[in-house]
Amino acid sequence: MASTADTADTATDALSEDACEIPAAMRKHVIPRRGTGGEPRAVSPEAARYLAAWLAEHEAAVTAALEDPASEPGLVEEYRACRGDLTAATPRAAAVAGAFAISNDTPAYAAPADVVDAWIGVRGLAFAADATVELFGVAVATSFDGSRITGPQVHHRTADWPVSHEQDLRFELAGRLRAHLATASEPDHARAVEVLTRHRSAAPADDQTRQRLLTAFLLPERTDWVEADLADLAGDHRGTLGAWLAVCALTTADQVASFQSGQRAVWWIVGEPAVLWTGFAGTGNAFLPILSSRLDDMTNPDYVQRLLGVLTCVPSEEALQYLIDNLARKLYPGAALEAAKRFPRRALRLLATAAGHDTPAGRTAAHLLRIHVLAHQDLVRTELDSLDPTARGRVDDLLAAAVRVPDAQTDALPELFVSPPWLSDSGRQPAEPVVIKGLTAPTETVMAWQDGERQEWASRRITDRPDWDDDSLETIAKQIADDGSAHWYANSRFAATAPDALVRSVLPGWRPVSWQADAWVPALVARFGAEALPPVLRLARQHPADCSHLLAPFAAPEAALLAADWLSRLKSARPFALAWLN
DSSP: OOBOSOOOSSOOSTGGGGOOBOOGGGGGGOOOOTTSOOOOOOOOTTHHHHHHHHHHHTHHHHHHHHHSTTSOHHHHHHHHHHTTOTTTOOHHHHHHHHHHHHOTTSOOOSOTTHHHHHHHHHHOHHHHHHHHHHHTTOEEEOOBOSSSBOOOEEESOTTSGGGGGGHHHHHHHHHHHHHHHHTOOHHHHHHHHHHHHHHHHSOOSSOHHHHHHHHHHHOTTOHHHHHHHHHHHTTOOSOSHHHHHHHHHOOSHHHHHHHHHHOTTGGGGGGOHHHHHHHHHHHGGGGHHHHHHHHHHOOOHHHHHHHHHHHTTOOSHHHHHHHHHTTTSTTHHHHHHHHHHHSHHHHHHHHHHHTTSOSHHHHHHHHHHHHHHHHTHHHHHHHGGGSOHHHHHHHHHHHHHOOOOOOOOGGGSOHHHHSOGGGSOOOOOOOOOOOOTTOOOOOSOEEOOOTTHHHHHHTOOOOOOTTTOOOOHHHHHHHHHHHSOOOHHHHHHHHHHSOHHHHHHHGGGOOOOSTTHHHHHHHHHHHHGGGGHHHHHHHHHHOHHHHGGGGTTEEOHHHHHHHHHHHHHOTTTHHHHHHHHO
16 A cells, blocks of 8 residues: 655665655545544535525526426435425435536536535534435436437436536545545444445445445445455446546455456546546555556557656556666656656666667667666665676766766857857847748648558547447537537547548538547548548647647648648647658
């Protein structure tokens, strides 16, 4: 288990290089568990008052949902029996009020997780635990009846697509309750455990997997609950919430292995930093397979950075070796340096060995080794005897070359070095731009495919998961026409399988999201050629670092202007700009 205690970022002795430590800046993301210490969490004093005021202010919206014919009568009757009064509410009635508060289809609620504080403040921790489990089986959401989107309804269908948009709020609310449980008094904690145990033996109305997972998330010390629920999770592919709860409940390497083998949607966990840091805090070194398996498949740079941020804290030989083995990939050298700062002895040994390989990763390792040796010369000299002869020879050479050259006197330097013109206020005027007159830019777009490039783009495999999206192609086309884009996997399926005429009808106004664009946009370009320029241009303008290369086959004036702009302004897109202009 990883520690959240205050420690230095750089290991000061060999033993400290085997300790799991959460960086100070990341501790805010760790959801505590019982037994890890900490002060009792205070209950927000305004939470109950705000909940009552919000329900009163939006009574019309609440009433409309309750009166909808599709709302489930049992839930409606139980809520109406207390009229929203928390002092008289059953846990399920309180859960309905909570479902109104976190719904995306009702007026905004200032701090949805404070609903837990309202329950604790008025009725106690055990009631809050009861109501939270009930909430994970209740939803207030719109639905699609085949011809139109309905108004909000109260029902048990928490796996419906509209409810997926509030999974982050449900997770935040569950995290708030777990924080209260972690530091509760023994009597209060015991009563809450009794309630959660009862829920596990009951048969929830719907979404049994997630309600049971919630109980394991709240009490991760019940490893028997966690292990039983991981088996159920293997068949739950409906959203991120189940995976989030499961990762935060993990404790052992066997549980990590069970999660890895049974959960197809494990990559979803990278979207929530609290999941990654809480998972690492609970499992320590055992968390490495979850991180490395996601990194193997991940191309989104933000998510890669997030995963690497956790992996650099894993104090194991395998973790650092994974970074070194992947030094040829973008973002990995910086992560390896960060890990080397935390674990300098281990990094010295592994980098000195890797630096002998004549590969892109080996050459990068040699560069990082030089940086590492120069930054830690005293420590390196104490560790020389631990290196094998070949590795020690490399390090000895670096130490021998690390002789500081005395600073030069200013009178021995050229004037340009002493007084660079960009630091003076001499009033120099910028040079006039060079303008070549008489040139006319082409106005049409033509395709400039390289040999075999179109065939390669056309053969790209797209993500097509019917269990993720069952909308018709006509529905997806309407969503693109109305909103500019569909969800990324709907975009992918539509681009690959929709009839030509249907795709052409949305191409001029299509504003696709960049997520996984590299997986399906090439096939779209190969299929429609110059007609696909509008959506590709929008992607390239908004995400030049990730999507500029998608303009490669377009010989278009718009692409030329973008390439010229990137060449002078954006380091991340400069390689593509040079390639396109050449």
